[in-house]
Amino acid sequence: MGTEGPPPPAASRGRQGCLLVPARTKTTIALLYDEESENAYDIRLKLTKEVLTIQKQDVVCVGGSHQGRNVHLLRNAGDEVTITVEYLREAPAFLKLPLGSPGPSSDHSSGASSPLFDSGLHLNGNSSTTAPSSPSSPIAKDPRYEKRWLDTLSVPLSMARISRYKAGTEKLRWNAFEVLALDGVSSGILRFYTAQDGTDWLRAVSANIRELTLQNMKMANKCCSPSDQVVHMGWVNEKLQGADSSQTFRPKFLALKGPSFYVFSTPPVSTFDWVRAERTYHLCEVLFKVHKFWLTEDCWLQANLYLGLQDFDFEDQRPYCFSIVAGHGKSHVFNVELGSELAMWEKSFQRATFMEVQRTGSRTYMCSWQGEMLCFTVDFALGFTCFESKTKNVLWRFKFSQLKGSSDDGKTRVKLLFQNLDTKQIETKELEFQDLRAVLHCIHSFIAAKVASVDPGFMDSQSLARKYMYSS
16 A cells, blocks of 8 residues: 655645645555455555546556567468357456567566466466477567556546445445445445555545535535535435335435435436435424444454454444434434544534524424414524414513423423523423424524534534544
């Protein structure tokens, strides 16, 4: 594993004084694994900012000329020629050398040495058993061959996704992952020789995908109003509902944009794609929850290194999960590949929600109590207000700080407990909503945004995902 290219200069700056960091290329030797045949062979990975390239080793002619050697065999064979061919799934490198040509040097470090070379049966003319050349062969300079890594597949990383799980199962691949491009091109199963290499490359590829996603967000935001900016987006895996499905999780693309939270089957690549989301929720009316069950990358490494586990089987839930709880009891469970991605989603969700709360300022819901139609308003500056829907007459108003507790029946009815500033007594206000869950989530969003505006460090102290990031 290493990097290519000349070392970067100590510092170079553009016209605007920004520090320019030269693009670096990361390389390593890994295995391309076929899960059906359970076969694997050496490949070379080359990672640049925008592309993951898979290279295979092959023998190429780098000098001399082999044209004209043994063509005389066909010329002198007569009117009929019988040629026997045999299909080889992956032709060994040594079979690609012409008979009598100088073979590649034995390079055991590359892992591609030939059994024929190792056994002493050479194809190059330097062996003591070299067959004499045909007297009718034209005199030509002997060609020179070398083993080289040649590009065989390029996977664009823009909007690409990574999967560490075996298809249709909850088994985590040991030291391996797959990269899938937006157009469906797959890298295949990339398996690494050490757990540390596997983790390093998983993080490196994820980082490049994330950087390209940020660039796409910036481009999209140029076409959006300031109140409809993309805050965060990326691939996740959604847990499917019901036990009759052959797959437990399915890839989805999520986006936080303006006032909404979007769920897509494929990423939006144009302005018109935003209207084809599978689900759209208002940010103020959904609740983001980090699940407490996960394994950190460190635990994953230790389990592979010291316990000898070949894979993990998560029957109920994958690590790095979070859920989105919406109105009317709707919920989604999502999983990401890295703890850093989980922390990013938590932070971005909070940021997008707080921005929307401050933009809208207030939200009003229809409610009722004892047969009377009322309006209930949650206001970022004023707190809670209840007024008659017809006359607009205010019945009561309390600040956020006066809310001391609440209880609900899980269906439509809620009790809000407020402290009267004058009497210090607790006043109970009971209301009934058509979508109680959305209202409760809205109250939570506004209170959290209010606290964060006073104490910016409060949300960091409450973040489970970021506690993981700091500890690891």
